[in-house]
Amino acid sequence: MNFIKEQIEIIKEKDPAIKSNFEVLLYPFFKVIIYYKISHYFYNKKHFFIARYLSEKAKRKTGIEIHPGAIIGKGLFIDHGTGVVIGETAVIGDNVTILHGVTLGGRGMQKGKRHPTVGNNVFIGSGAKVLGNIKIGDNAKIGANAVILKDVPENATVVGVPGKIVKIRNT
Amino acid sequence: MNFIKEQIEIIKEKDPAIKSNFEVLLYPFFKVIIYYKISHYFYNKKHFFIARYLSEKAKRKTGIEIHPGAIIGKGLFIDHGTGVVIGETAVIGDNVTILHGVTLGGRGMQKGKRHPTVGNNVFIGSGAKVLGNIKIGDNAKIGANAVILKDVPENATVVGVPGKIVKIRNT
Amino acid sequence: MNFIKEQIEIIKEKDPAIKSNFEVLLYPFFKVIIYYKISHYFYNKKHFFIARYLSEKAKRKTGIEIHPGAIIGKGLFIDHGTGVVIGETAVIGDNVTILHGVTLGGRGMQKGKRHPTVGNNVFIGSGAKVLGNIKIGDNAKIGANAVILKDVPENATVVGVPGKIVKIRNT
Numbered sequence: 001m002n003f004i005k006e007q008i009e010i011i012k013e014k015d016p017a018i019k020s021n022f023e024v025l026l027y028p029f030f031k032v033i034i035y036y037k038i039s040h041y042f043y044n045k046k047h048f049f050i051a052r053y054l055s056e057k058a059k060r061k062t063g064i065e066i067h068p069g070a071i072i073g074k075g076l077f078i079d080h081g082t083g084v085v086i087g088e089t090a091v092i093g094d095n096v097t098i099l100h101g102v103t104l105g106g107r108g109m110q111k112g113k114r115h116p117t118v119g120n121n122v123f124i125g126s127g128a129k130v131l132g133n134i135k136i137g138d139n140a141k142i143g144a145n146a147v148i149l150k151d152v153p154e155n156a157t158v159v160g161v162p163g164k165i166v167k168i169r170n171t
Numbered sequence: 172m173n174f175i176k177e178q179i180e181i182i183k184e185k186d187p188a189i190k191s192n193f194e195v196l197l198y199p200f201f202k203v204i205i206y207y208k209i210s211h212y213f214y215n216k217k218h219f220f221i222a223r224y225l226s227e228k229a230k231r232k233t234g235i236e237i238h239p240g241a242i243i244g245k246g247l248f249i250d251h252g253t254g255v256v257i258g259e260t261a262v263i264g265d266n267v268t269i270l271h272g273v274t275l276g277g278r279g280m281q282k283g284k285r286h287p288t289v290g291n292n293v294f295i296g297s298g299a300k301v302l303g304n305i306k307i308g309d310n311a312k313i314g315a316n317a318v319i320l321k322d323v324p325e326n327a328t329v330v331g332v333p334g335k336i337v338k339i340r341n342t
Numbered sequence: 343m344n345f346i347k348e349q350i351e352i353i354k355e356k357d358p359a360i361k362s363n364f365e366v367l368l369y370p371f372f373k374v375i376i377y378y379k380i381s382h383y384f385y386n387k388k389h390f391f392i393a394r395y396l397s398e399k400a401k402r403k404t405g406i407e408i409h410p411g412a413i414i415g416k417g418l419f420i421d422h423g424t425g426v427v428i429g430e431t432a433v434i435g436d437n438v439t440i441l442h443g444v445t446l447g448g449r450g451m452q453k454g455k456r457h458p459t460v461g462n463n464v465f466i467g468s469g470a471k472v473l474g475n476i477k478i479g480d481n482a483k484i485g486a487n488a489v490i491l492k493d494v495p496e497n498a499t500v501v502g503v504p505g506k507i508v509k510i511r512n513t
Contacts, residue, residue, distance in 0.1 A: 017259045019219040026227045048361040056368045082254045083424045088359045103468050126274050129486040144300040144318045147486045161332050161503050188430045190390040197398045253425045297445050315471040315489045332503050
């Protein structure tokens with residue numbers, strides 16, 4: 001039940017539209033993160049078919065597709081979520097916020113590690129595509145509909161197609 | 172039944188692919204606008220949980236997420252619709268057309284009015300993200316995948332990431 | 343059963359994440375292409391309502407919307423697929439790969455042929471919008487979130503909003 005409390009805290013902290021604790025049950029993210037935890041368990045046991053079956057089922061229910069192989073830190077929040085795709089070798093740090101339409105995807109047909117590694121406290125705006133085995137530094141912000149094909153430094157704000165750094169915050 | 176007739180007229184007027192009146196029943200927009208009307212009623216009565224429950228259910232069925240708090244004028248048409256997100260404090264005028272993948276969303280964590288106000292006869296192309304408490308003037312056109320973070324004047328056509336005015340039509 | 347074998351070959355060839363033949367059953371594309379073949383049959387017989395009913399049903403299950411009127415060549419692969427919209431008069435060549443969030447759509451309210459014609463071996467990245475009665479040449483590559491409003495020559499790579507040619511490969 002700790003897990004559910006934690007999810008309630010995350011969602012209440014990150015979405016100003018929420019009105020009550022019960023509403024957390026309605027968030028597609030709440031559903032998909034439970035499916036992910038189970039599918040990731042099966043993936044690690046090399047039960048790939050059941051793992052993918054569960055992730056596809058979660059996607060049908062929520063519009064959010066998280067490959068069971070992805071590695072996800074604490075405090076992730078995916079808002080709305082329709083169209084989100086997170087690839088098999090993506091790695092996500094702690095306290096990351098991802099909006100609907102975001103892809104953490106591959107480029108072409110490489111094998112092995114082919115999806116992004118996202119640092120802590122990163123914010124990725126709606127519709128952004130982050131593609132290839134690149135690193136997104138801690139505290140980076142990625143704008144809506146941006147296309148990111150290169151590493152992004154810590155504390156940077158990146159927008160546009162292709163993404164350009166428009167600000168690096170001092171900390 | 173007036174309402175259904177009205178929807179048939181809107182969809183027949185706006186989609187050249189439609190072949191018969193019955194086909195209107197297949198449009199996800201037809202479904203989602205009925206759900207919205209009910210959920211908006213409950214929202215105004217401050218029954219927030221049932222309101223959000225209905226809007227989430229509509230989203231699962233249609234891919235279109237309209238927060239029950241949004242205020243929507245007459246003659247809205249959302250074509251295709253997968254991935255559309257309309258935020259709690261968004262206001263939409265009359266005769267607006269919105270395509271799939273469009274967001275009328277917020278920026279960061281403000282409280283209060285934090286989503287766009289869209290004028291009459293506005294067209295918003297597929298994948299466009301309109302973010303923050305900004306105003307989109309009457310008759311404006313927003314291009315596919317554009318990102319709009321500032322007010323858009325009446326009769327303007329805006330494209331790109333971030334959006335730039337490419338034309339202001341005389342009327 | 344030939345058809346199923348063929349689909350297995352296509353998906354195994356194009357997705358490095360697949361682990362076994364059975365996994366093909368989980369791909370939304372596998373489902374949607376079967377629905378498309380049936381709905382296209384009814385469309386050609388002018389049973390438009392049943393055709394559209396099937397395509398809408400497929401969309402609800404997969405997130406992929408293929409109008410029954412679209413004409414599709416051999417070896418198409420749609421990966422992930424949520425948010426894909428393929429219009430009534432779109433024509434797709436052989437061995438085309440399309441990612442999630444792609445639109446082959448119209449512009450405004452023309453009648454007749456109003457959607458793109460896509461050549462052979464074309465790759466269209468996630469979130470790209472290809473709009474209007476335009477031609478995408480053989481072997482072209484279209485970048486993620488690109489907006490394509492004009493013809494694209496053979497062997498070209500096009501990125502950005504609006505799309506610009508960044509490379510033409512010699513062959």
